[in-house]
Amino acid sequence: MGTIFIILGALIFCAHLFSALFSRRRIPDVLFLVAIGILIGPVLGLVTTAQIGRWGSILSYVTLVFILVDSGVDIKINDIRRYWTGVVQVTLYSFLLSMAAAAITSHYVVCLDWRLSLLVGSMVAGTGSSIVIPMVNQMKVSDKTRTVLVLESAISAVLCIVVALAIVEGIQMGQISFLSILGKVLASFTMALIVGVVGGMLWSSLLQRVRKLNNSMFLTPAFMFVIYGITEALGFSGAIASLSFGVVLGNANYFELRLLRKMRGSHRRMLPMEDNEKSFFKEIVFVLKTFFFVYIGISIPFTDHAALLYGLAIAAAIYVVRFVLVTIVGHKNTKTDRLAVSMLIPKGLVSAVLASIPRQVNALTGWEVIPHAERIECLVYSTIFFSIVICSLLVLLTRKKLLDTTITSKTEK
Numbered sequence: 479m480g481t482i483f484i485i486l487g488a489l490i491f492c493a494h495l496f497s498a499l500f501s502r503r504r505i506p507d508v509l510f511l512v513a514i515g516i517l518i519g520p521v522l523g524l525v526t527t528a529q530i531g532r533w534g535s536i537l538s539y540v541t542l543v544f545i546l547v548d549s550g551v552d553i554k555i556n557d558i559r560r561y562w563t564g565v566v567q568v569t570l571y572s573f574l575l576s577m578a579a580a581a582i583t584s585h586y587v588v589c590l591d592w593r594l595s596l597l598v599g600s601m602v603a604g605t606g607s608s609i610v611i612p613m614v615n616q617m618k619v620s621d622k623t624r625t626v627l628v629l630e631s632a633i634s635a636v637l638c639i640v641v642a643l644a645i646v647e648g649i650q651m652g653q654i655s656f657l658s659i660l661g662k663v664l665a666s667f668t669m670a671l672i673v674g675v676v677g678g679m680l681w682s683s684l685l686q687r688v689r690k691l692n693n694s695m696f697l698t699p700a701f702m703f704v705i706y707g708i709t710e711a712l713g714f715s716g717a718i719a720s721l722s723f724g725v726v727l728g729n730a731n732y733f734e735l736r737l738l739r740k741m742r743g744s745h746r747r748m749l750p751m752e753d754n755e756k757s758f759f760k761e762i763v764f765v766l767k768t769f770f771f772v773y774i775g776i777s778i779p780f781t782d783h784a785a786l787l788y789g790l791a792i793a794a795a796i797y798v799v800r801f802v803l804v805t806i807v808g809h810k811n812t813k814t815d816r817l818a819v820s821m822l823i824p825k826g827l828v829s830a831v832l833a834s835i836p837r838q839v840n841a842l843t844g845w846e847v848i849p850h851a852e853r854i855e856c857l858v859y860s861t862i863f864f865s866i867v868i869c870s871l872l873v874l875l876t877r878k879k880l881l882d883t884t885i886t887s888k889t890e891k
Contacts, residue, residue, distance in 0.1 A: 489514070493768035500616050508609060508771055508824075509870035512863070515775015527777050534773050538827045541766040542608050543706050543720050544699070548759045549611045549628045550724020551751055555732045557625045558725070564622065568819065569630045571803055573637050576823070577603035579795040580861070588788045588857065590850065593649050598854055600642040601833060602792065602861045604634030606826015607717065609866065612767050613873070614822055623815040627822055629721075633667070635828045636715040640666050642832045646839060650847055666714045673712070674719035677705040678726025679733055682748040695758055698727075698751070717828075727751045770827075777830065778863045782856040789860025793868055796823065796861075817876055824869040825862040833858035 492514070496507030518524045527534060558565075581599035584590045590598065610631045614624055640663045648654030681701050688694050702723060709719035726733055730750040751759075780786065797820075804820045811819075836851035848854070 485518075489768055489772060490765060493764065497616070497764075506613065506870035506873050508613065508866060509874075511768060511771035512775040512866055515772040516778060517775075518772075519776030520778060520780045525776055530773070530776070534777065535831075537766070537769060537773060538608070538830070539706075541763075541770040542717065542827050543702060544759065544763050544766055545608050545611050546632060546717055546720040547702050547724035547727070548756075548763050549607075549615075550721045550726075551728035551756060551759070553625055553628060553725050553728060554621075555725070555729045557621055558629070561622045561625050565626050565629045565633070567807055568626055568803075569633045569637075571807065572630070572800060572823070573603045573634050575799040575803055576796045577641075579799045580792045583792045583795045584788075584857070587791050588853075590854075593645070593654065594848070594850060594854065596654075597642060597645045597649070597836070597848075598792070598857060600638060600645055601858050602638075602796065602825050602829050602865075603641075604638040604825070604828060605631045605823045606828065606862075607631035607635060608767070608770055609824045609826045609869075610822050612763070613869075614818065617818055617873075618814070619818045620812070620815055623811070623818050627819065632717050632721045635717045636667055636670070637663060638828050638832060639715065642835070646835060646848065650839070667718055669712065670709050670715040670718035671722050673709045673714065674705060674722030675726055675733075677701070677708075677719070678723040678730075679748065681723075682727055682730040682733075682750065685749040686747060695755065698755065699759075699762070774826075774830070774862070774866070778859050779856050782853065782860075785853060785856040786860045786863075789857055789862075790864045792857070792861045793825075793864040796865070797868055797872075821869055821872040821876070824865045825858075829858055829862050833862075 493507065493511065496505075496510045499505045499510075500507045519526065577596070577599035579599075580602050581592070581595040584595035584598045585592055588595075588598075605627075607628075610627055614627045641659055644659040644662055645654055681698070685698075688697055691697070702720065705723050706716040706720050710716040728750060730748040733748060800823050801820050804816050808816050808819060833855045836848040836854050839847050840851050
């Protein structure tokens with residue numbers, strides 16, 4: 479037990495050191511944390527996923543919720559309205575091209591049939607909010623780029639979940655319906671947005687009373703978990719609900735003026751999060767992010783060496799189509815913004831969760847409904863790993879260009 483507490487404390491100290499390295503040298507802290515996870519997990523065998531058990535999955539979801547709410551608080555409604563077209567373009571085009579690139583690679587390189595190839599593509603087509611948001615917050619990019627990347631990570635998570643589950647259902651039934659997939663995507667996004675916004679408005683109108691209670695700082699995270707849980711229980715996207723909940727808390731005055739004019743004379747005013755509450759959230763996010771990245775390193779399977787190489791091929795193909803897309807769509811943006819959007823597409827929690835679904839389906843049914851389930855799981859995990867490595871290396875290799883571009887833009891201003 480003493481050793482465990484030493485490791486936990488050392489990880490937090492190391493996380494602060496790695497964060498300082500990223501700020502000064504642009505050496506991504508994510509890479510170091512994942513490397514530590516690989517070292518104490520697959521390499522030395524000090525910690526295994528079996529020992530962590532369900533706590534690892536709980537940690538992943540808690541981290542995701544905190545990161546999405548924290549990032550939503552920092553997003554301004556005017557930025558969403560201003561950059562919504564760019565968000566839709568980047569998200570939809572990137573998802574479809576990434577899914578196609580991963581599916582084609584899986585079919586012709588890994589030799590999976592088209593149904594399984596599309597399933598793999600849907601699992602890795604999105605970006606990981608738990609990885610993208612902390613990295614973009616440490617980079618010197620414009621508000622537009624930050625807003626686009628944050629919203630893309632949340633929306634693409636919905637697309638990954640709905641499309642992947644629809645393909646699994648189609649494989650079980652023997653037919654994949656794309657109209658059904660589209661309907662489920664729209665329903666999940668719309669209903670989650672409604673739950674998140676209504677929940678945020680309700681909580682921000684109660685904050686004036688809640689703050690009078692003793693030890694009330696944790697009540698906002700508690701209500702946040704309730705919103706996420708209700709949304710998931712209804713079968714919609716908890717990620718979108720969490721992000722929209724955070725946006726409302728960060729823009730309470732906007733929602734009060736536009737939607738609650740009749741309540742302006744009431745004692746119940748909608749209040750935004752205060753600075754000390756935001757700082758509290760960011761401290762929690764920092765600690766959770768540290769353990770989450772280490773957990774990712776521990777979870778990466780190195781048993782199927784061929785799947786590792788295939789995962790590298792899929793990750794490389796996704797980055798190629800992303801660079802092509804950004805070159806075509808984002809030619810009017812600055813070099814710094816284009817580099818950031820091109821690089822920040824690592825895969826994360828959603829892809830890892832979806833990777834285990836084929837094996838779980840086979841276990842529940844008692845027979846091999848989805849062939850090559852273990853190969854698919856290892857393939858997706860290796861794609862996650864190499865996407866993080868490629869992203870980190872690209873940030874490291876382009877740090878001078880990013881800094882030079884930033885300095886130049888400030889000089890021009």
